[in-house]
Amino acid sequence: MSSILTNTGAMVALQTLKGVNANMATTQNEISTGKSVSSAKDNSAVWAISKVMEADVNGFKAISDSLSLGESTVAVARQASETVTGLLTDIKGKIVAAQEENVDRTKIQTDISALRDQITAVVGAAQFNGLNLIQGTDEVNILSSLDRSSDGTVSASNITIERQDQSTTAGTYGSGTDISANASISGGATAVANTANTAVATFGATWAANDTATLTVAGVELGFTAKGTDPADVASYFEGAINGLGLDGVTASSSGGALTISSTRAFEGLDVAVSATTAGDGTGQITAANGTTGLTDASATIEQRAETVAFSTVAAVKDGDSYKVTVGSSSYNYIAGKNETMEDVAKGLKTAIDGGDIDGITTKVSQDATTKQWSLSIDNSGSSLALARTANEGGTASGGLFGLDKIDVRSDAGASSALDSIETLIQSSIDAGANFGSAEARIENQSDFIGKLTDSLKSGIGTLVDADMEEVSARLTALQTQQQLSIQSLSIANQAPQSILSLFR
Structure with missing residues (x-):
């Protein structure tokens, strides 16, 4: 049936043309933007991800x-x-x-x-x-x-x-929690003096001819063969033998059968041992410098003259930990920075004391090979000076080149201490x-x-939203063809009602 009121063919052709035009618009948008998803309405999920x-x-x-x-x-x-x-x-x-x-x-x-x-x-x-x-x-x-x-x-x-502070600032001593227990002075000493440390070897009273005695000091072995029974002869012989060695800082004196060996070595202990073949004098006795029995009945180590500040092997060093050593009337500080250790504290205090240039005062930092404990030894070749230490938290760290401004080589002591300090600064x-x-x-x-x-x-975003231009180009060509065909189809459909006129002629 044909109708002049309803043209079904034109309606179909028109809908087809509208669809083609819509697809054409989408394709042209992809071409102009270069994206297949240019807005949320194109693909909301992909658009959100992109x-x-x-x-x-x-x-x-x-x-x-x-x-x-x-x-x-x-x-x-x-x-x-x-x-x-x-x-x-x-x-x-x-x-x-x-x-x-x-x-x-x-x-x-x-x-x-x-x-x-x-x-x-x-x-x-x-x-x-x-x-x-x-x-x-x-x-x-x-x-x-x-x-x-x-x-x-x-x-x-x-x-x-x-940060790696390379300044020479001294830092600011803290006033926080007392941490003095992290550093202790050997033997509880309250002064540092030039007094020699001693050990005493006592020879017994019974000596027969051809009895022998051997004394070893600083690795040098000395021997004696008795000619009589007087123990003073034994002590006197060793007195002369030891003094004749010319050992640095080592002297000997005797009184009766007692031989006193003295050492003023600042940073080095002195090993002493004695033995004898006669039973009359036992094996001899050596009293150590601190008044206690030696390491064995016949041997001892005379302690170094220097007093030692020993640092804890278990306490951690925190930023701002402040350590102070007082020598005489002068105080010397070092304030630790981040990630520093007791080694840094010991070396920092050494640098501070060396920079003070006190007459007769020299220092040395060392670590015990067994306990790994770090120590600062302070020696005095002049008049006795008071010695004390304190420590507190809450300071401002000393600079990494702390002590550089104190280097002065114009004196023997200054030149010597500068050599130690510069190694620490270079490191x-x-x-x-x-x-x-x-x-x-x-x-x-x-x-x-x-x-x-x-x-x-x-690249990932492009994979999600970019248009495939080869595909778009092929689609555009196809749509253009479809558009032309749809227009022609619509034109034919619109002409169909006109054929009804011929029926009324």
Whole structure:
């Protein structure tokens, strides 16, 4: 049936043309935007994912900038530390030259002062955008990543850079909790003096001809063969034999059958042993310097003359822990920084005391091979001086080059102590450079990773939303053909009612 009111063919042709036109519009949109999903109405799920990932990409771009800034800052600090190490090495050369007495130490000190001032200038200038990593102790965090969990939670990750203080500041002594128990003075001594330490070997009264005695001191064995029964002869013989050895800091004196061996060796104990073939005198007895029985009935070690401040082997050292040693009326402080140990404390106090340049006072830091305990020995070749120690928490750390400004080689004692101090300072600077080098390499690796990760995210987003242009091109050609056919079909359908007119002619 034909109707002039309802043209079903035209309606079908029109709907087909509308569908083709809609698909044409979608295809043209893909061509113009380059995306198959350009808005939420195209595919809401894919669009939401792509927008989250695009936000992450923008975040990683900011992280890349942060890493670049951090890498540059650390690079400046590393280069400064390497420069400081070189300057300290130059200072060491000057100090070594000053060990010779037949040199102009005043001119050498002038050179050292100039190099020291140059180090101060380098430390002060080693900043990037106002951030100096070789001054102070506060940590610096560099944003390194954004971590998204499966539930959508996002957290930031940081690379923490430890500052490596290369200043010469003395720090500020703390007033917090008393931690004096972490350091103790050997034997509870309250003074440091030049008094010799002694051991006494007592020879018995019964000596027959050809009886023998052997005494070993500082590894040198001395022998005696008796000619009579007087033990004073034995003691007198060993007195002369020991004094004849010319051992540094070692003398002997006798009274009757008692032989007193004295040692003024500052930082070295003196081993003594005695034995005899006659039963009349037993094996001899040696009384140690502190008045107690020796290591065995016939041997002992005469203690070093220096008094020792021994540091705990179990207590941890915290940032701001303050240690003070008082010699006479002068106090010397060292305030520990982050990640330091009792070794650093002992060496810091040594540097402080050496810088005080008290006449007759010399120091030495050592570690017990068995207990691993660090000790600071303080010797006095002059008048007796009071000795005390205290320690408290809550201070401000001393600089990593603490004591550099106290180096003075114009005296024998100053030149000698400077040689020990410069080794500690050089090691501090080397450690700083090494730490910055490791941090810089880590930042560089993270920066490379972030760059690759950003590229991968962009590629993933493109896979989700980008249009396949080859496919779109083929679809456009097909749609254009369909559009033309639909227009022709609609035209034919619209002409169909006109054929009804011929029926009325």
